Amino acid sequence: MASPQAKSRSEKALFQATRLAAKTHPIAKHIFPETLDIDDNHSLWVQQTPDYQPGEPLRETISADLAIIGGGFTGVSTAYHFSRRYPEKRVVLLEAKTLANGASGRNGGMLLNWLANMYGLSPEMTLRIYQMTHAGIEMITDIIRRHQLPVSYRLDGTLTAYTDSRRAEAAHQEAEAHQQMGIPVQYLDAKRLKQELDLQGVYGAVLDPNSGQINGAQLIRFLRPVLQEQGVEIYEQSPVLGIQEGAILTLRTAQAEVKAKAVVLATNGYTGKLGYFHDALFPLHSHVFATAPLTEADQARIGWRRMAGYSDDLDRIAYSSLTRDGHIVFGGGSNQSYAYLFRNRTSYPGSPHSAQKSFAKIEQTNNRYLPGSASTPIMCRWTGTLGITLNRHPLIGVRGENRNLFYAIGYCGHGVTLANVAGQILTDLYSGDDERWRELPFYQMPYVPIPPEPFRWMGYQLFTRLTGRSPRM
Numbered sequence: 306m307a308s309p310q311a312k313s314r315s316e317k318a319l320f321q322a323t324r325l326a327a328k329t330h331p332i333a334k335h336i337f338p339e340t341l342d343i344d345d346n347h348s349l350w351v352q353q354t355p356d357y358q359p360g361e362p363l364r365e366t367i368s369a370d371l372a373i374i375g376g377g378f379t380g381v382s383t384a385y386h387f388s389r390r391y392p393e394k395r396v397v398l399l400e401a402k403t404l405a406n407g408a409s410g411r412n413g414g415m416l417l418n419w420l421a422n423m424y425g426l427s428p429e430m431t432l433r434i435y436q437m438t439h440a441g442i443e444m445i446t447d448i449i450r451r452h453q454l455p456v457s458y459r460l461d462g463t464l465t466a467y468t469d470s471r472r473a474e475a476a477h478q479e480a481e482a483h484q485q486m487g488i489p490v491q492y493l494d495a496k497r498l499k500q501e502l503d504l505q506g507v508y509g510a511v512l513d514p515n516s517g518q519i520n521g522a523q524l525i526r527f528l529r530p531v532l533q534e535q536g537v538e539i540y541e542q543s544p545v546l547g548i549q550e551g552a553i554l555t556l557r558t559a560q561a562e563v564k565a566k567a568v569v570l571a572t573n574g575y576t577g578k579l580g581y582f583h584d585a586l587f588p589l590h591s592h593v594f595a596t597a598p599l600t601e602a603d604q605a606r607i608g609w610r611r612m613a614g615y616s617d618d619l620d621r622i623a624y625s626s627l628t629r630d631g632h633i634v635f636g637g638g639s640n641q642s643y644a645y646l647f648r649n650r651t652s653y654p655g656s657p658h659s660a661q662k663s664f665a666k667i668e669q670t671n672n673r674y675l676p677g678s679a680s681t682p683i684m685c686r687w688t689g690t691l692g693i694t695l696n697r698h699p700l701i702g703v704r705g706e707n708r709n710l711f712y713a714i715g716y717c718g719h720g721v722t723l724a725n726v727a728g729q730i731l732t733d734l735y736s737g738d739d740e741r742w743r744e745l746p747f748y749q750m751p752y753v754p755i756p757p758e759p760f761r762w763m764g765y766q767l768f769t770r771l772t773g774r775s776p777r778m
């Protein structure tokens with residue numbers, strides 16, 4: 306396990322060597338692009354915020370008590386909770402493109418409990434994590450109600466569907482054990498499942514009634530005026546190009562600098578581009594599509610009678626949700642629906658046009674589970690960047706000699722709830738009032754290091770192609 310406190314010498318050397326190569330060699334320039342490498346292909350969620358205009362970039366050097374890098378759930382939730390606790394402090398948020406440009410505006414929309422990997426945790430920790438994420442979902446809906454945000458969400462439960470009879474039986478037993486602990490999940494056998502969501506090739510499913518689906522781009526973008534009212538300064542189109550650490554940290558953008566007493570890395574899958582956590586997480590691209598809206602009669606015809614969404618039990622996890630206005634959103638489900646690009650590239654060049662085979666495969670997987678939906682037109686296709694850690698636990702904590710560089714990253718496929726909770730966690734950590742988060746398996750924890758390139762890329766390709774498997778997200 307590597308300590309998040311120290312960037313290793315070899316990591317630094319590798320980073321500097323690749324930067325130098327990128328600057329000097331004409332071919333290398335294409336392989337190692339020197340730009341921040343953040344694309345902006347648009348999701349259904351973003352399309353449902355048509356009036357949103359990105360704010361102005363940072364043009365002059367300023368100072369701040371807290372500077373947050375990244376305008377996704379992590380950055381916005383940190384700005385929200387921190388500025389409520391410390392109304393007198395100057396809080397600045399810098400976003401490279403627009404708020405919700407990253408995974409928070411491009412995900413599958415599932416508002417889930419748990420971590421991406423719950424394997425090996427004690428019953429007490431399992432209960433604690435369920436209660437924490439459940440409280441997180443309630444906190445999100447409270448914020449929506451408190452500020453009367455016109456965010457589309459539903460909370461009528463999601464399913465984990467089992468495509469193998471033995472795994473279904475094991476899930477049945479686990480669900481009963483969870484119920485005894487007071488976790489209200491419920492096993493649905495194939496007959497019962499058919500009445501709710503008629504998925505083909507599925508033996509049974511576990512229903513979590515406290516989960517749902519949300520439009521994350523609406524949540525983030527409708528919170529912008531609330532944050533501004535709370536005094537947060539938001540600069541969009543302002544990529545941070547470098548961080549100089551010290552008692553006062555300096556963030557460099559193209560036109561100016563921010564001198565801050567504390568900084569939050571809320572950059573998830575993009576964090577390596579800033580020179581941090583190279584060996585802790587890698588960006589994985591996931592392709593998603595949304596159908597045209599189905600009427601209620603169409604939903605009944607294809608067998609989607611109730612439920613906000615489902616995911617399956619396979620390594621290349623398929624995930625799908627149904628919006629309140631009837632769009633099916635679907636991603637994953639095959640090797641082709643995920644991609645790792647050499648040297649941690651964080652934009653998927655040309656997507657969705659460059660990933661036609663991937664999208665065709667995703668559509669096939671959706672049609673396998675819900676054959677009746679095959680004739681529904683696809684309205685929108687996009688690709689988003691996940692931040693994957695080897696044990697699929699996020700990393701939340703503080704680092705640096707001056708203990709002033711905070712981070713919350715690496716949520717894998719479970720960040721919609723957790724990245725919103727991250728704002729509470731980081732605010733408590735800053736305040737020293739962090740008892741409720743201590744010992745959680747993502748809080749101030751060492752991480753399992755991932756090998757550098759080219760072994761990382763080769764390892765990913767070999768493992769996924771030869772075995773058809775990957776760690777579940």
Ligand SMILES: Cc1cc2nc3c(=O)[nH]c(=O)nc-3n(C[C@H](O)[C@H](O)[C@H](O)COP(=O)(O)OP(=O)(O)OC[C@H]3O[C@@H](n4cnc5c(N)ncnc54)[C@H](O)[C@@H]3O)c2cc1C
Pocket residue numbers: 341343374375376377378379380399400401402403404405406407408409410411412413414415416417543544545546571572573574575576579591592593624636688689690691692713714716717718719720721722724
């Ligand atoms: C396709 C896909 C499907 C998913 N589905 C689900 C799901 O159904 N349920 C679930 O729970 N989770 C899901 N996730 C995961 C979840 O969306 C993420 O974990 C979560 O959104 C992470 O939020 P974040 O704010 O940490 O990161 P992001 O939303 O990625 O935000 C990071 C922001 O930082 C900005 N940035 C990066 N570098 C810089 C820089 N140098 N300077 C300034 N700004 C910078 C980026 O532009 C971006 O806006 C999915 C993710 C993807 C990609």
